[in-house]
Amino acid sequence: MHAMKKIGFLSFGHWTPSPQSQTRSAADALLQSIExxxxxxxxxxDGAYFRVHHFARQLSAPFPLLAxxxxxxxxxxxxxxxxxxxxxNPLYMAEDAGAADLIAGGRxxxxxxxxxxxxxxxxxxxxxxxxxxxxxxxxxxxxHTEVLLDVLKGEGFAxxxxxxxxxxxxxxxxxxxxxAGLRERIWWGSSSNATAVWAAKLGMHLQSSTLKNDExxxxxxxxxxxxxxxxxxxxxEAGHSRTPRVSVSRSIFALVSDMDRxxxxxxxxxxxxIGFIDDRTQAIFGRSYAAEPETLVRQLAQDEAIAEADxxxxxxxxxxxxxxxxxxxxxxxxxxxxxxxxx
Numbered sequence: 001m002h003a004m005k006k007i008g009f010l011s012f013g014h015w016t017p018s019p020q021s022q023t024r025s026a027a028d029a030l031l032q033s034i035e036x037x038x039x040x041x042x043x044x045x046d047g048a049y050f051r052v053h054h055f056a057r058q059l060s061a062p063f064p065l066l067a068x069x070x071x072x073x074x075x076x077x078x079x080x081x082x083x084x085x086x087x088x089n090p091l092y093m094a095e096d097a098g099a100a101d102l103i104a105g106g107r108x109x110x111x112x113x114x115x116x117x118x119x120x121x122x123x124x125x126x127x128x129x130x131x132x133x134x135x136x137x138x139x140x141x142x143x144h145t146e147v148l149l150d151v152l153k154g155e156g157f158a159x160x161x162x163x164x165x166x167x168x169x170x171x172x173x174x175x176x177x178x179x180a181g182l183r184e185r186i187w188w189g190s191s192s193n194a195t196a197v198w199a200a201k202l203g204m205h206l207q208s209s210t211l212k213n214d215e216x217x218x219x220x221x222x223x224x225x226x227x228x229x230x231x232x233x234x235x236x237e238a239g240h241s242r243t244p245r246v247s248v249s250r251s252i253f254a255l256v257s258d259m260d261r262x263x264x265x266x267x268x269x270x271x272x273x274i275g276f277i278d279d280r281t282q283a284i285f286g287r288s289y290a291a292e293p294e295t296l297v298r299q300l301a302q303d304e305a306i307a308e309a310d311x312x313x314x315x316x317x318x319x320x321x322x323x324x325x326x327x328x329x330x331x332x333x334x335x336x337x338x339x340x341x342x343x
Contacts, residue, residue, distance in 0.1 A: 005310045006046035006077070006311040006312070007046055007311070007314065007342055008040070008045055008046050008047020008048060008077065008314070009040055009047070009313065009315075009316045009325070010050070010081050010249050010313040010315045010316065011036065011048075011049070011315075011318045011325075012058050012059065012318065013029040013030070013050060013058050013059030014319050015029040015057050015058070016057060016319065022319055022320060022324075023318055023319045026057070029058070030064075030065055032321070033059065033065055034065070034068050034069050034072055035322045036316070036318070036322050036325055036326065037069045037072070038072050039322060039325075039329075040076060040329055041075055043329055043330050043333060044333060045329055045333060046077055047078070047079060047313065048073075048079070049078075049080060049111070049313055050062060050065060050066075050079075051081060051082070052080055052082065054084065054118060054119070054127075056119045063096040063097065063100045066078050066079075066080070066100040067099065067100040067104070069104070070101075070103040070107065071104075073104075073107075074105075078100075079108065079110060080110055080111045081111040081207050081209070081249065082111040082112055082115075082189035082207060083112045084114070084115030084116070084118070084124075084141070085112050085115065085144045085145050085148075086124040086129060086137050086144070087115070087124045087127045088144050089144075090147040090151060091175055093148055094148060094175045095175055095176070095177070097110060097152075097179070098175070098177045098179040098182065099177055101179035101182050101185075102177055106179065106180075106182075108179070108182060110182070110187065111187040112148075112186065112188060112189065113141070113189030113190070114138045114142065122137075124140075142198075145188075148186075149186065149202060149203075149204075152179075152182055152183040152186070153183055154174055154183075155172075156173050156174045157173075159173075160173050184203075184242060185205075187245070188204040188205070188207065189207040189209060190207070190227070190231075191212050191213050191283065192213045192215065192227075193213075193215060193226070193227050193230050196228075196230060196234070197230055197234040200232070200235040200238060200244065203235075203238070203242070205244055205245040205246065205247075206244065206245070206246045208228065208247070208249075209248075210249055210250060211284070211286070212227065212286075213282070213283055213284075214274060214284040219272060220284045220286040220287070220305075221286065221305045222305075224286070224304070224308075225304035225308045228309060231244070231246065232246075245310055246309045247309055247311035247312070247313055248305050248306060248309045248313070249313040250286065250288070250306070250313075250314065251288035251289065251315045252289045252290075252296065252300070252336070253267070253289065253328060254293045254328075254335055254336055255290060255292055256292070256331055257327075263317070264290040266290075267288055271287055272285060272286060293331070293335035297339040301339075301340070314332060316329070
């Protein structure tokens with residue numbers, strides 16, 4: 001078992017003009033995300049992570065948000081879980097990420113992946129990307145990823161203009177600004193064992209979400225724990241000198257107030273759910289947890305994947321507002337996490 005070293009939150013940044021929502025516009029979603037990250041840092045949480053979805057009433061452009069949070073905070077890790085690499089220009093992304101990381105003083109932890117089913121058909125085509133002949137969209141995402149990882153090393157590759165507008169340093173030029181160490185803080189969001197092994201070979205950390213390809217028919221947390229062990233074995237085999245990190249995300253609510261019971265009293269599922277993420281892939285979705293703190297401690301202690309990971313991301317119901325979400329995070333940090341070995 002790996003000690004639970006870090007606990008952060010993961011927000012999808014949903015917004016809707018509905019009167020029931022505390023987050024009624026894109027501006028609300030962005031500004032409240034910044035405030036929640038500031039509040040989480042004050043509470044002692046370790047990370048503020050955000051999901052990226054295109055063509056949706058959710059967070060989509062991560063780098064202005066990450067940079068703003070970086071300017072308002074000092075200690076907390078700031079990350080994504082995940083950016084869909086089918087949509088990304090890897091060189092432009094390296095500039096944006098480098099700038100945001102420098103503003104944050106080297107605290108970015110970027111989760112990227114091949115992406116999940118989106119709101120529109122082949123949305124990446126509208127962004128100007130299409131798989132090459134004989135390639136799938138997943139191949140394209142992994143290709144964009146390999147270019148990004150290469151560029152983030154900070155080595156020169158572009159031929160300088162012999163008559164430049166400004167004087168150049170000697171040799172081939174790299175994308176600027178370069179953020180030293182960011183290449184070592186890239187995570188791959190993986191839903192299969194094979195892509196977890198691929199990520200390990202490339203020296204990326206692993207983000208495993210609440211959804212996984214159903215590869216063995218076993219309970220979700222058991223399959224996820226096996227995926228993590230396969231990833232760690234592949235990392236060791238690849239001979240990297242760094243220690244790999246692994247995060248899992250969970251919906252966990254401690255019921256300590258009447259409001260908690262009103263919102264989540266009936267939402268703790270006893271079991272996993274099975275569904276299809278596309279025509280061919282059966283997926284297994286992990287359960288959510290909602291109970292009194294002492295019950296949560298017992299339930300979470302049985303979760304093999306939480307035991308294997310070093311980082312836990314708590315998915316937050318962002319439309320319930322900053323104050324309530326800060327309460328959700330604080331309750332887990334104070335009444336549940338210490339019994340799981342946090343800190």
